[in-house]
Amino acid sequence: MPVEALLRDVLTNTTALYAWAVVVLASLGALRYDIRANNDDIPTLMQFVWTLTVAYSGPLGLAVYAWAGRKQIERDSLWRRSARSVAHCYSGCGAGEVLGVVAAAGILALPQIGVVAVTFTAAYTFGVALTVGPMTQDGVAFGEAFRDAIVTETPSIAVMEAAAIGTDVYLAEGATITEPLFWSALAFSLTVGLLVAYPVNVALVHRGVKDGMANPRDRATAA
Known part of the structure; x- marks a missing residue:
């Protein structure tokens, strides 16, 4: 059976979809429990990032959080910093993509090119905004924050x-x-999108284009 047909069979199987919904809800419950019990001092923005990441990708998102997002990780690394970086990008872009697809395809019933254009624009806007917002809150001028977000986030968002x-x-x-x-x-x-963008973020962090998200232990201490 072709991969496309197999995927569509799974994605339209009612039992599989209900099971996935249960798994996602359980993953969100585990995330919230760990944050409340062990990582409540992680900055609110990153708690929001991890919640959306797990909501989008269920146990995979939870595994990324356990590996890279908790302040109890044994040591930080390029790979973990890049995982936090792609999760940050993913949370904003994912929200934009969902809203864009629902609006363009579900409500407006635009042709395919219109759906792609609206969805990409919404995802890009949300992804950049999630970077600009915290920077301006930290005292960075809007223009500087916007330019920095465009340079650092565009490759990851595009891919x-x-x-x-x-x-x-x-x-x-x-x-x-x-x-x-x-x-x-x-x-x-x-x-x-998350899986494909991860190696891009590794390359960007490695080359210094992106700083990568700070060690959660340091962020928790500073919060």
């Missing part, structure tokens, strides 16, 4: 959204907002 939107359009083409495939393909595409 993430090319993979995610492309996957969603490929799998859910023709599905309407009332069909399970519309939502399941969207959720699956988000995780594809």
Whole structure:
């Protein structure tokens, strides 16, 4: 059976979708419990980032948090800093992508090129905003924060959204907002974007284009 047909079978299987929903809810519960019990002093922004990451990708997002997002990690590394960096990007872009797809395909019923344009614009806007906002709160001038966000986030966002939107359009083409495939393909595409963008973030952090997110132990201490 072709991979495309197999994926669509899984993404339209009611039992599989209910099971996935349960797994995601359990993953969110585990995340919230660990944050409350052991990591409540992690900055609020990163708690928000991890909540969205787990909401989008379930146990994979929870595994990334356990490996790179807790202040109890034994030692930090390029790989962990990049994981936090891509999760930060993922949380904002994912929110923009969901809103963009729902608006463009589900509500406005735009043609495919319109769906792609609106969804990418929304994802890019949210991704950049999630970087600009905290910087301006820290006292950085808006213009400087905006320029820095464009330079540091554009490669990651572009690759993430090319993979995610492309996957969603490929799998859910023709599905309407009332069909399970519309939502399941969207959720699956988000995780594809996360996985594809991770090595890009490793390269950007390694080359100093992005700083990478700070060690959660240091951020918790400073909060």
